[in-house]
Amino acid sequence: MKRFLAAVGISTALAFPATADGLETYLRFDKSMPPGNLAIAPDGRMFMSVHEFYGPELRVVEVLKDGSTRPYPNESWAHAPKEDGNGLNGVLGLRADRDGILWMLDGQGENQTGRIVGWNTKTEQLHAIHYIGAPVSRPTSFLNDLAVDRDHEAIYISDTGDGVNSALIVVDLETGRARRVLEGSEFTTPEDTPMVIDGREILLGGSPAKIGVNPITVDPTNTWVYFAPMTASAMYRVRTSDLLNEELDDEELATRVERYGDKPISDGSTVDTGGNVYITAMTDNAIGVTKPDGSYEVLFQSDEDLPWPDGFSIGADGYVYATINELHRSPVLNGGEDASLGTYRIVRFPALSDAVSGR
Numbered sequence: 001m002k003r004f005l006a007a008v009g010i011s012t013a014l015a016f017p018a019t020a021d022g023l024e025t026y027l028r029f030d031k032s033m034p035p036g037n038l039a040i041a042p043d044g045r046m047f048m049s050v051h052e053f054y055g056p057e058l059r060v061v062e063v064l065k066d067g068s069t070r071p072y073p074n075e076s077w078a079h080a081p082k083e084d085g086n087g088l089n090g091v092l093g094l095r096a097d098r099d100g101i102l103w104m105l106d107g108q109g110e111n112q113t114g115r116i117v118g119w120n121t122k123t124e125q126l127h128a129i130h131y132i133g134a135p136v137s138r139p140t141s142f143l144n145d146l147a148v149d150r151d152h153e154a155i156y157i158s159d160t161g162d163g164v165n166s167a168l169i170v171v172d173l174e175t176g177r178a179r180r181v182l183e184g185s186e187f188t189t190p191e192d193t194p195m196v197i198d199g200r201e202i203l204l205g206g207s208p209a210k211i212g213v214n215p216i217t218v219d220p221t222n223t224w225v226y227f228a229p230m231t232a233s234a235m236y237r238v239r240t241s242d243l244l245n246e247e248l249d250d251e252e253l254a255t256r257v258e259r260y261g262d263k264p265i266s267d268g269s270t271v272d273t274g275g276n277v278y279i280t281a282m283t284d285n286a287i288g289v290t291k292p293d294g295s296y297e298v299l300f301q302s303d304e305d306l307p308w309p310d311g312f313s314i315g316a317d318g319y320v321y322a323t324i325n326e327l328h329r330s331p332v333l334n335g336g337e338d339a340s341l342g343t344y345r346i347v348r349f350p351a352l353s354d355a356v357s358g359r
Helices: 248-253
Strands: 023-029 035-040 048-050 060-063 069-071 093-094 103-105 114-120 125-132 143-149 154-159 167-172 178-181 213-218 224-230 232-240 258-262 269-271 277-281 286-290 296-301 308-313 319-324 342-352
Touching: 035 093, 035 319, 035 342, 048 167, 093 143, 093 308, 103 143, 103 277, 143 213, 143 296, 154 213, 154 224, 167 213, 213 277, 224 277, 258 286, 269 308, 277 296, 277 308, 296 342
Parallel strands: 035 308, 213 269
Antiparallel strands: 023 342, 035 048, 048 060, 060 069, 093 103, 103 114, 114 125, 143 154, 154 167, 167 178, 213 224, 224 232, 232 258, 269 277, 277 286, 286 296, 308 319, 319 342
């Protein structure tokens, strides 16, 4: 997906009171800092990708306790790659694991393969880099989000792709080996449903935006991976043991996938210990939940306060945090023009059941 170039600077975020009928606005950013996804480490440190659809100079920042941001991991790494090899092409998904490793999904840039960059937030040193090149990635790959499973030393990635070859990618953290699974399956490719927000059908590259697998999360026991196409009416899940079983071909693996429940067109997801899968329902300007009984319920909704809720992270305090970024008004999804109003926020709410950080 095309990146639009624009300079951004350091942003200051401010705290605001509750909004959207009880949903708390934790931080608000100015227009220089459009949030992507969040990662909150077990010690409470908060990291955020800066959404590449707005063409930012910075890729990742740390959100400090006073609400200000700083380039992360450092000035060199937080920007585009330089001759020394340091730097990030473009990060959307990022997660902080229970050991304080920040895993950043660095998607493809020009003449670059995708990779996962792991940074130790305790020692402030590079932990690991795992490359995801051909044949696991495709020329049309768009590495969107990830879930970290340290019990099995694995990372699960949603490759949104072109909607036909959408797939999951499984990465072995011990060997760095990656595998592509469920490519083109009904569980990873989009349904034929228009993405309509505020009365306008969203286009991507001049065509209706019908987008493959994106939301992905792993439960606190690292037993189930929950995932879905963005443009789909169902949330699915599959056991980590099945995803990790290399003896299962795609046909056999598909028989192990379960339809977990209903959902609307959605972006991010996370799950608590009770099996409540939280959904950012951007076409409804809402945050909702797919419950263990398969039903879907809107938790918070506001056309004014929740324009495109995006990614989730579980805080060390047990709250569920989410980013708001007006992505439908970004240049990529608005015919090349930035029509955003600057409704860039982090919101939070108490989980319905116990929520566990560090994954």
